[in-house]
Amino acid sequence: NAGVTQTPKFRILKIGQSMTLQCAQDMNHNYMYWYRQDPGMGLKLIYYSVGAGITDKGEVPNGYNVSRSTTEDFPLRLELAAPSQTSVYFCASSNPLGPLYEQYFGPGTRLTVT
Amino acid sequence: SQELEQSPQSLIVQEGKNLTINCTSSKTLYGLYWYKQKYGEGLIFLMMLQKGGEEKSHEKITAKLDEKKQQSSLHITASQPSHAGIYLCGADLSGGGADGLTFGKGTHLIIQP
Structure with missing residues (x-):
């Protein structure tokens, strides 16, 4: 199993550009999440999904959009990038029926908006 | 205000020494x-705790959840260079x-x- 994979690892965007951060998991997990981590801060939840076709806003959803057309993929879309979106983005997945309900994290995407 | 407070923010420990990191919430920690x-x-x-008073250990790391389920601690015994990094607590509130x-x-x- 590859676990949770994220692409790209690094990206520099200009203000106003758009991009999609890709996230995929091969563990057949129903629950998937997007977090952002700013320097010196913990992770904050952007969006989450409890299954294909179902998404919901987290704590900091403004400026982002998500879709969940399959169980495996959960892309995060940034429209009109702003410097405030400079951060490290982590995707995670979990199996609510598993013994630990552990959230598995991807390696992260480091995004800089200039 | 931060719903989950971690302390200390940073810690410098001599190799071989013990250390403790704390995580405190004003709300019940369901997980x-x-x-x-x-x-x-x-x-x-590293570990997940759910029950009040629960304690889990793995190698030299021990985590505890208090009876009230509002505070957890992570204790490392005889620290090694491999323990260096950022420790994060996450909670289902x-x-x-x-x-x-x-x-x-x-x-x-x-x-x-």
Whole structure:
């Protein structure tokens, strides 16, 4: 199993550009999440999904959009990038029926908006 | 205000010494997760606690959840250079399980040889 994979690892965007951060998991997990981590801060939840076709806003959803057309993929879309979106983005997945309900994290995407 | 407070923010410990990191909430911790993050990398799951008074150990790391389920501690015995990194506590504060975790700001741990 590859676990949770994220692409790209690094990206520099200009203000106003758009991009999609890709996230995929091969563990057949129903629950998937997007977090952002700013320097010196913990992770904050952007969006989450409890299954294909179902998404919901987290704590900091403004400026982002998500879709969940399959169980495996959960892309995060940034429209009109702003410097405030400079951060490290982590995707995670979990199996609510598993013994630990552990959230598995991807390696992260480091995004800089200039 | 931060829903999950971690302390200390940073810690410098001499190799071989013991250390403790704390995670405190004003709300009930329905599930408390400890993760380790190496600089520039993803999060590695360490342990999860759910029951009041629960204690789990793995190698030299022990995590506890208090009886009231509002505070957890992570204790490392005889620290080694491999323990260096950022320790994050994450909590399920809603009890629903599906809507993600709330994280503390993290504790930066440096091990001095």
